[in-house]
Amino acid sequence: MRATVMFGAGDVRIEDVPDARLIEPTDALVAVSRAAICGSDLWPYKTMEHSESGRQMGHEAIGVVEAVGADVRTMRVGDVVVAPFAYSDGTCVFCHEGIHTSCIHGGFFGTGEVGGGQAEAVRVPQADGTLVVLPVDQGDALMPSLLTLTDVMGTGHHGAVAAKVGPGKTAAVVGDGAVGLCGVIAARRLGAEQIILLGRHPDRIALAREFGATDVVSERGEEAVERVRELTDGFGVHSVLECVGLEQSTLTAIAIARPGGAVGRVGVPQDETMPAALPAFYNNVTVGGGPAPVRAYIEELLPDVLEGRIEPGRVFDRVASLDEVPDGYRAMNEREAIKVMVAF
Numbered sequence: 001m002r003a004t005v006m007f008g009a010g011d012v013r014i015e016d017v018p019d020a021r022l023i024e025p026t027d028a029l030v031a032v033s034r035a036a037i038c039g040s041d042l043w044p045y046k047t048m049e050h051s052e053s054g055r056q057m058g059h060e061a062i063g064v065v066e067a068v069g070a071d072v073r074t075m076r077v078g079d080v081v082v083a084p085f086a087y088s089d090g091t092c093v094f095c096h097e098g099i100h101t102s103c104i105h106g107g108f109f110g111t112g113e114v115g116g117g118q119a120e121a122v123r124v125p126q127a128d129g130t131l132v133v134l135p136v137d138q139g140d141a142l143m144p145s146l147l148t149l150t151d152v153m154g155t156g157h158h159g160a161v162a163a164k165v166g167p168g169k170t171a172a173v174v175g176d177g178a179v180g181l182c183g184v185i186a187a188r189r190l191g192a193e194q195i196i197l198l199g200r201h202p203d204r205i206a207l208a209r210e211f212g213a214t215d216v217v218s219e220r221g222e223e224a225v226e227r228v229r230e231l232t233d234g235f236g237v238h239s240v241l242e243c244v245g246l247e248q249s250t251l252t253a254i255a256i257a258r259p260g261g262a263v264g265r266v267g268v269p270q271d272e273t274m275p276a277a278l279p280a281f282y283n284n285v286t287v288g289g290g291p292a293p294v295r296a297y298i299e300e301l302l303p304d305v306l307e308g309r310i311e312p313g314r315v316f317d318r319v320a321s322l323d324e325v326p327d328g329y330r331a332m333n334e335r336e337a338i339k340v341m342v343a344f
């Protein structure tokens with residue numbers, strides 16, 4: 001089968017690889033119908049050391065069940081299913097607590113052990129716990145929005161949950177990538193009254209406003225902090241969604257939280273240590289977040305997608321074939337595209 005393989009920074013190719021197949025009785029084999037390139041795929045795209053064997057990429061996919069192992073109970077061949085970026089059994093202590101990304105039998109797609117979603121097919125471990133059967137067919141117009149439930153919409157929602165967004169509160173979203181834009185949707189959905197987007201790209205800002213951002217701050221660093229304070233009676237916001245993961249964005253996020261506020265971090269941190277420990281301490285700011293347990297949120301967000309109350313699929317501004325995936329990486333890396341959907 002054909003799959004996306006990264007061999008090093010800036011070196012993404014479509015290669016013939018061994019067919020994905022069932023290995024464990026709890027596996028499902030899924031023929032991918034839609035996949036996506038993630039902002040987090042751009043980190044190795046910038047930094048990965050050359051590898052002879054390469055790494056199969058992708059962790060956002062929707063597809064059709066092609067085969068199931070003997071122990072799989074909740075789906076049948078032909079079902080359309082959505083796969084979160086992490087697989088999980090749905091039965092262990094952490095899954096019961098809603099932290100599926102820490103499942104004791106879980107793991108991540110596109111990490112070597114399991115193939116990636118930017119491929120013609122993918123083996124899905126722990127299929128009963130991982131996959132959600134969708135009540136749509138492959139050609140459904142809702143596919144782009146459903147595809148965001150694999151990662152970005154669930155991740156934006158996690159940022160909002162970790163930042164304790166609630167009715168009547170003020171919120172800020174640091175970062176105008178696809179996750180930040182979904183964070184705006186999530187903050188509005190959870191009732192935030194004022195939603196300040198910190199971002200600089202005109203196309204993304206326009207979309208954020210349609211998603212519910214009430215204010216936009218395009219300054220950086222200290223100036224951005226000042227602007228947010230001006231917009232919030234000098235206090236800062238109750239809830240900050242940190243959707244970037246760099247030192248500067250984390251500093252800004254903690255600096256714009258009001259005393260007693262919360263920062264939900266969903267940008268993958270690029271540093272070992274957390275900055276701004278003192279301001280977070282003295283302002284009693286809760287800093288939470290992590291890899292979103294997207295599987296936990298699919299059931300909650302799915303009705304809103306199916307009934308059109310949220311349209312996170314609008315973050316996709318480019319569609320590519322599998323052959324065009326390498327150029328999709330380039331386009332996202334050069335900020336030519338917000339997010340690329342791969343259609344098979």
Ligand SMILES: [Zn+2]
Binds near residue numbers: 088089093094095102
């Ligand atoms: Zn589990």
